[in-house]
Ligand code: SF4
Ligand code: SF4
Ligand code: SF4
């Protein structure tokens with residue numbers, strides 16, 4: 001048997017909600033899976049598909065994009081645009097047979113430290129179950 | 142935010158039927174010549190064969206005597222017409238009136254570019270025509286005479302031919318474009334080679350027919366019936382086309398295998414009408430890492446493929462512009478290693494555009510899908526799915 005697989009997950013968290021939610025999870029000592037590397041972005045709409053794709057092609061086993069709940073974006077509409085772009089990328093990865101389940105979009109507010117932990121832990125479990133991302137190991141990519 | 146408007150203009154019942162005895166091309170050119178002579182236009186943007194050569198390009202024609210260069214139905218699409226139109230109209234409004242004769246996919250690209258403020262349509266009259274398709278550019282360059290002959294044959298028969306570019310064989314928008322895209326449509330079907338039918342597709346187009354004293358008194362029924370027949374055949378072909386691609390892509394590494402021969406020249410991006418960015422992200426320094434990073438990747442992957450970021454480029458480009466892709470085939474024509482780029486983009490655009498209920502280049506008022514949203518949509522991509530949480534489906 002090989003060593004137990006520990007996934008490498010990238011999380012793009014918006015500054016105003018999800019990052020604050022992560023902070024709260026930390027300060028209230030909620031258990032959060034350590035396989036998530038957090039990258040703080042000002043808004044979920046900052047997450048261009050390039051960032052998600054680069055992550056997947058260059059080493060991530062999963063990518064989480066998290067922002068404020070619909071209606072609560074600090075910039076009012078950013079997350080609605082983010083959702084459209086994410087939906088497009090998800091559809092493209094589906095059509096191209098590139099494991100769409102490795103990317104996830106979630107809404108987490110500043111007060112949802114517990115929800116943050118639950119979402120991250122569940123995603124980490126899902127990705128662990130899926131195993132290593134073939135894209136990052138593929139010499140064709 | 143605005144919802145997508147879905148008022149498609151119905152094809153008008155009446156237009157002008159003109160005899161094409163003198164030859165289809167001649168008649169089309171005569172109409173434009175007449176419009177120019179009567180000062181309805183100051184110039185005409187039209188494809189032309191450069192004299193003494195086999196090269197085709199676009200010309201902005203002002204001198205009537207040069208009409209003999211013009212070819213409204215060239216065998217190849219050298220530069221996408223939407224791009225040609227953008228290159229001279231994006232920096233401001235024109236004082237003069239211009240008519241632009243483009244293939245339907247070029248009109249649609251022009252409309253997308255108009256929405257992106259890369260084309261200014263003020264004083265530009267867009268004229269579309271029934272498109273028989275185009276031949277692969279590389280075939281034409283290696284044997285112009287034979288390719289021209291084959292194309293002439295296609296023009297006479299209007300039957301499908303394997304010698305056309307694959308995206309043309311399955312093209313869904315080869316004729317009149319529903320919506321507010323073009324101003325005037327030239328129907329070549331109907332009494333093919335005997336008559337042509339001019340169909341106004343906007344008030345501007347109708348006015349033009351009146352000014353030319355053609356009016357709109359003739360029935361366009363014959364053209365419509367034949368156009369529908371051809372459309373039905375193409376629908377059957379595109380279903381088979383999509384099925385076949387799906388099968389290929391669903392094999393292990395299916396997508397990567399298609400793009401493996403890629404030399405990363407970015408021709409496909411450079412000729413694509415929808416890739417209008419002044420600086421393409423994938424040409425920028427944003428995706429370069431330090432050498433150690435590449436060593437690490439080589440270790441992880443076993444071997445690192447050069448040129449770097451080829452797949453990132455293709456999937457990334459797709460995610461930027463595929464909702465506006467008009468399946469014009471320009472990218473595939475430009476690929477030096479014969480990758481079926483436009484077939485793949487077309488297959489993906491077909492499915493994604495359906496999901497976004499958007500057909501590019503139709504109505505000038507339809508918002509671009511990535512510049513628009515509604516509050517409750519695409520909830521299925523959220524984890525957990527919040528809209529359905531809030532409003533559980535009663536039926537279940
Ligand atoms: S991706 Fe290819 S087929 Fe699509 S619009 Fe661009 S050049 Fe045309
Ligand atoms: S690939 Fe993207 S960044 Fe590059 S030109 Fe096309 S749309 Fe612009
Ligand atoms: S034109 Fe062909 S070889 Fe060049 S980047 Fe595009 S797919 Fe690759």
Ligand code: FES
Pocket residue numbers: 014015016017018042043044045066067068072073074075076078079
């Ligand atoms: S600021 Fe949080 S999603 Fe826009």
